[in-house]
Structures are given as C-alpha cells and as structure tokens.
Amino acid sequence: MIIDFNAYVGHWPFRRLPARSAAEVLDLMDEAGVDVAAVSSLNSALYADPQEGNLELLDDVKKYGGRFVPLAVLNPRYPGWDDDLEECVDSGFKGIRLYPQYHNYLLSDDDCTKLSTRATELNLSVSIPVRLRDGRGRNWMDSARDVATLEVERLAAKLPNLKIVLLESSDVVDTALVEYGNIFFETSRMTSIIGGGIEDLIQLVGASRLVFGSGMPLKYISPALLKIKLLKESEDIKERILWRNSSDLLRLVQNVKRQ
C-alpha cells in the first residue's frame, strides 16, 4: 500500500506537464504502484479565487472513488475562505493545502492563524509545499519564495494541535522544526543513501512523523520511491512512511484497491 501525500492535478503555467488531468495522474499512479494520492489543484496557485480550482479538482477526481483524496487550497487573505472551507468539507475534501508563496502571505500572519485555527477545530491537516519548483530555473514571472523554516515554526508553536505536513522539505534535521511534534515531514527531497537524511530524521523524531510523497506530476515518482525502498529500516517503518502515517493524517478508512 502506498499513499502519495504530495501530488497535484492541473496545469502549471510555466511548463507543459506530462500529466494534467486526474485520469493522466491516475495512469502515473498505476505505473508506479501508488494506491492513493492526496491531491490539490495546481491551478489554484495562480487563480485569484482558489476555490474555483478546488471545484475543478473535485469534478475531475470524483469519478475515481478513493484513489484520490482531495485537499482544499485556500487563501486566508482572500474573502470567503471560511465559506469555501465549509463547502469543501461538505463536498468530501479531507485536508487543506496552502501555497503561501503564491498567495502572498506568511504562515505567521493573523489571517493564516485564523484559517489554521479553523482547520484544527475541524481536525484537518494543513500541508504546505516549501516550493513547487526549483528556483534556479524559475520563470521571471514566478518570483515565489521558498517557505522559510521560521514561518513554519511560528505556526506550529502558535497552534500545537494543528497538524502541519511540510512537503518538499529538506535539511530539516538541524532545524528547530524537529522539536515540534505537530510537524510532519514529506520525504521526496531528502536522501536515503549518501548523507542518510531520512535515517537521521527517523533517529531524531521517530518514523511516525514522516510521510511519503513524490511531487507528481511536477516531478518523477521513482526517485521518491527509491528513497523509501532503499532505507535500512524495518518493513514496519517503511509501511508507516509509505502509507500508515498518511492514512492517519487524512483519516482514511483503508479499503482501496487499484482498478
């Protein structure tokens, strides 16, 4: 069983992606052996009203049952996010994904605190990609920053019951983030062979705070899978990272079979 906590559906405005629709992403999942993907709308990164992307996403994934777990992209600085959140929860969204670098706010802002407080009340995890692309080759119009460690730490400290899943995280072992039990780390940018970043993180925080993710269809899937498969850890620990921790965070009842 594999759950990919870091997946997307939609267009990326700066590059043609090989898979954009839910059907195309599902093909990728089947080829890679991924059973379930927690997906958010890429379109919502640049739409003024990200709720439109959420509705598109829902419409696209609903025919595939439990293979996709939709996550709602909300912008706490845009009016109506609270109504949008209620609508998303009623429609079956299982968590929230934030793109603060594209919606021009800090995780430590009051608006974000309000949204995150509501997420805590609803027992929804909040996942945040540190970045959606490598900045070295960015388009000149894409000036989004990488999310700073300090922002994440402030949010985690302010709301200790909020479950934060930090996607595309790397080099976290030497940061204060490991001290916060409510921060979970997605592994696609860590290493398992030379440098042993994932092993070090497991030693430090235990396996219960790591989740598998790939970044598909922005990124190839196999590198992320290799990182878990090649770990010098027990099958139990690998299972926790590959799906059990994600299943708990997303509150899934697991009975998903690949079609």
Added chain:
Amino acid sequence: MARIDCHSHIKNKVWDVSGLTPESLLEAADKLGIDSFCCSTLTFGMPTPEEFRMCNEAVLKAMREYPSKILGYCFVNPGYQTESLREIEKRVVEDGMMGVKLYNQYRCTDPVVFPIVRKAIELKVPILQHAGYITDPAEAAEQPNLSNAQDIARLASLFPEAMIIEAHLGGGGDWEWALKNLRKARSVYVDTSGSVIDMGMIEKAVKYLGAERLLFATDLSMEEGVGKILDAKISNDERRLIFGDNMSRILGMRSR
C-alpha cells in the same frame, strides 16, 4: 544494462560532502545498480596548481583503491595554462584518468580555455564542463563565469572534434533553454544529473538531442539520478544508451 555515472565526485581536504566516501559511493552503487563512477574533486574560487594537483591526487587515490569502479577526471584551472596542460598530460597518459573537468573559473568561450580543449582532443578524452542557465538573479550572481548551453554550443562550433559534456541538465537552471540551444550542436553530450527531476525532462532531452547524446549521471543526487532515467517514457534501447552504452563508447576512444 551497464550503468556508468559520468558525473560524480569524491571529497578532498577542503571540500567536504556529508556522508561521501569512496565506500559510500560503492554502497550506493550496489543499491542502485551502478557499475562505475567518473569522479572529480574540486576546490572553489581560483585554485592554484598546487590546489588542483591536490584534488587530482585525491581522485587518483580512490582510483587505485577501487580500480574499474572509480574512474577519474583531471580537474584544472585554465588560468594556469602551462601547469594545467602538464597536469592533464600526466594524469591522462601516466595515471589513466579518463577526462578533463572544468568548473566555473572561466566561461568556456574564454580563449584561455582553448589550449585545454586542444589537449583533450589530442588525448581523445571528454571534457565535463560545469554549466547552467540560472534564471534567478541572486543565484546567478554567485557564479559570474558560469558557462551555459549557448557558450558550449559556441565552443563546440570552434572545436567540432572535442567531446564536450554539458554537466547536470537537472542542476543548472532552465533545462528547456539548454536543450533548445544544444539541439544543433551535435557533437555536444549532456549529462542528466542534478537534483531537479521535473517530469518529462528526459523525454524532452531525447526528443531534442537524441538518446545517443545523453549520459546518465547523478552528481551525488543518487536516487534522483537513477529514478529519472527509470521513469522516463523512452524505449529500453534508449535507456541502455543513456545508462551506459554512450559513455562506454566515449571511454573507449581514449588514446592508449
């Protein structure tokens, strides 16, 4: 299917990489099915002849400890022309190094580099040229003499016999820009290494350059390096060329 990593490193006295030893490379090789690594080691800034010789001594030590597993590039600073040419001659002819590594001390179109290129042509060894097209201004400012694909295409037009490898398609910024520039520079190879694993990168590289011009590499991004070739929607023949056959052919051309 042989796997030759055409862009790897070992560390030296002044350039440390966490967890990197020849032994950790070989452990990675076992796990990822890599047969051999073409390694260099560098110092930054403007290394003196003493410093680049120290780098090459470190590589040579690893080559001797692990023959056939670790192959070596001779790293030089073209600004020290006489010493660089002497060093290349010695390392390739006497010590059996397989190529020349150039970093970012000079843009590759700077005439100071040309004697190095002529020497590599004479010895029939490739030049691995550190390169990238960094679009982020702050990042770009860190490497003012960084060569890009346009520079490499220009160099290739001046020296069509040279075997030039543009380093790390996945580590040098806008890789689509690089492919567009290198499409017609048919003597240039591109290594696929780097931490960037944008889906579709390898397929587009095959489309623009042909699999015959792509060389598998990691530049120490181990899982990324292997995984992107495994995932690419290309034929197994193309995968075989990229993973090892192309580099085998290049290695076989060296003057004996």
